[in-house]
Amino acid sequence: MxxxxxxxxxxxxxxxxxxxxxxxxxxxxxxxxxxxxxxxxxxxxxxxxxxxxxxxxxxxxxxxxxxxxxxxxxxxxxxxxxxxxxxxxxxxxxxxxxxxxxxxxxxxxxxxxxxxxxxxxxxxxxxxxxxxxxxxxxxxxxxxxxxxxxVDLGKYTYQPTYRESSANILSIGRMVEKKGHHILMEAFNKIRDKFPQAKLTLIGSGKCEKYIASLATQLNLGDSFQLLKHLPKDELHEHMRKADLFCAASCEASNGDVEGIPNTLKEAMAFGLPVISTSHAGIPELVTHDKEGILVQEHSVDELAEALEFMLTDRTKWKTFTDAARLKIEQKFxxxxxxxxxxxxxxxxxxxx
Missing domain, CATH: 3.40.50.2000 (Glycogen Phosphorylase B;)
Known part of the structure; x- marks a missing residue:
């Protein structure tokens, strides 16, 4: 060998x-x-x-x-x-x-x-x-x-859950600019009045942690927001089970740094979570807009807020999205x-x- x-x-x-x-x-x-x-x-x-x-x-x-x-x-x-x-x-x-x-x-x-x-x-x-x-x-x-x-499909069994009343939004990734966590937080803040039960959870560690924490204070997100450090896979899976939507707001960083395709986005799709992401870098190779999920322009707080509102308001497409997303992972990832x-x-x- x-x-x-x-x-x-x-x-x-x-x-x-x-x-x-x-x-x-x-x-x-x-x-x-x-x-x-x-x-x-x-x-x-x-x-x-x-x-x-x-x-x-x-x-x-x-x-x-x-x-x-x-x-x-x-x-x-x-x-x-x-x-x-x-x-x-x-x-x-x-x-x-x-x-x-x-x-x-x-x-x-x-x-x-x-x-x-x-x-x-x-x-x-x-x-x-x-x-x-x-x-x-x-x-x-x-x-x-x-x-x-x-994605190890044996570890990410397809188990979609379509709840009607909750609005738990999850994003997982290093706390660095290109992950777009700050954009997601601002978009989330725009929809809070319409969805008072909504909660946003960010999971990850990195050099932007202090900035993210201060932005949460500045936006007065309070109990509707939590920032968790990097977690073991079994705990990440538990958070995925509790989530209703997964969002990856990836964008080109101010220094030119970019993504390839975020692994956590693939994992969420394999798991059965409806996804929202951006047209950044290689993400459109994974998610076709309005087929496996919703894509918006990177850096756009307004478009991302509209996508969050659309997905939380009309859940009739969730099963179509998640079935197509799982199939995409099985076929290409x-x-x-x-x-x-x-x-x-x-x-x-x-x-x-």
Missing amino acids: PTVLHLNLRVDPTQYIPQIREVPGYDYIHSVRQPKYMTDMSLLNEKVHYLNEILSPKEHIRKYNISLLHAHHGQLGLLLMPFKKKTNLPLVTSIRGVDATLAEERAGYLPNMRKLFEEGESFFPVCNYLGERIANWGCPPEKMKVLYGG DQKEQLRQQAEFYDEILRKK
């Missing part, structure tokens, strides 16, 4: 564990840059290695019979380029949201990425939208293969199928080696 050396940002449950540890027909070495990025000790095993402790790349690949390198972000692909040159192994790089932007003002990022496009064997953007962005930067189209992030596709991409690269 061939072994792939994976490099990702952190070892924690949010960091693409299935795409590293569950690819059929492939063993793995799970690498991070330094021990401080080993953030969830429950995932520590003998296959976790630290890049800064690898003194001889050639000896390392011989010892662990490594056939392929896979960087799970653009910046990590850049880090593996010297490793690739010393070992002559093929290098694959996944492209996620920030990787296809000039956000975070990383010095020399664009010319370095163009060098990676020349020397890397393949690139896996997580949606067509990001693929188009890196193509505009010079990535050869023949090197690109879109690989969607999938099933984790098992995406991992099989990933293995096929690996096979193709190794055949050319």
Whole structure:
């Protein structure tokens, strides 16, 4: 069985564990840059290695019979380029949201990425939208293969609940600008008078937490709003069961950072929650407006408020939306199928080696 050396940002449950540890027909070495990025000790095993402790790349690949390198972000692909040159192994790089932007003002990022496009064997953007962005930067189209992030359908059984009286709105995602939590809060504030029973729950952690808390105070949301830190999956599922609507108000951040397709939106659709989102980035590849849910323009508080009011006022379409949404996940975002596709991409690269 061939072994792939994976490099990702952190070892924690949010960091693409299935795409590293569950690819059929492939063993793995799970690498991070330094021990401080080993953030969830429950995932520590003998296959976790630290890049800064690898003194001889050639000896390392011989010892662990490594056939392929896979960087799970653009910046990590850049880090593996010297490793690739010393070992002559093929290098694959996944492209996620920030990787296809000039956000975070990383010095020399664009010319370095163009060098990676020349020397890397393949690139896996997580949606067509990001693929188009890196193509505009010079990535050869023949090197690109879109690989969607999938949902474990065994863990997200379809269990829609259509309540008539409650109005519980849920959003899950890191507390960063591109998630659009602030826009959702302002839209929610616009509809509170019409839906006095409505409640908004945001779940996540990040650098915007203090701003979100202060905005809740400024809008006087009171008991109609709660902000919860990052929660384990079983607790997230419990909040999904209690929710009536899921909203992902994603938008381009002021520094240019963008999404790919939010995983939490896929999970909500798999679970059976009616969804509202925006036409941002790759989201229209997941949600067709008025088919699997409702889409509005990003950054538009008024459009989002109208969508919330529409969904809470007329619930007759909810079953049509959620049935179509579950089908979309099963057909295009099933984790098992995406991992099989990933293995096929690996096979193709190794055949050319």
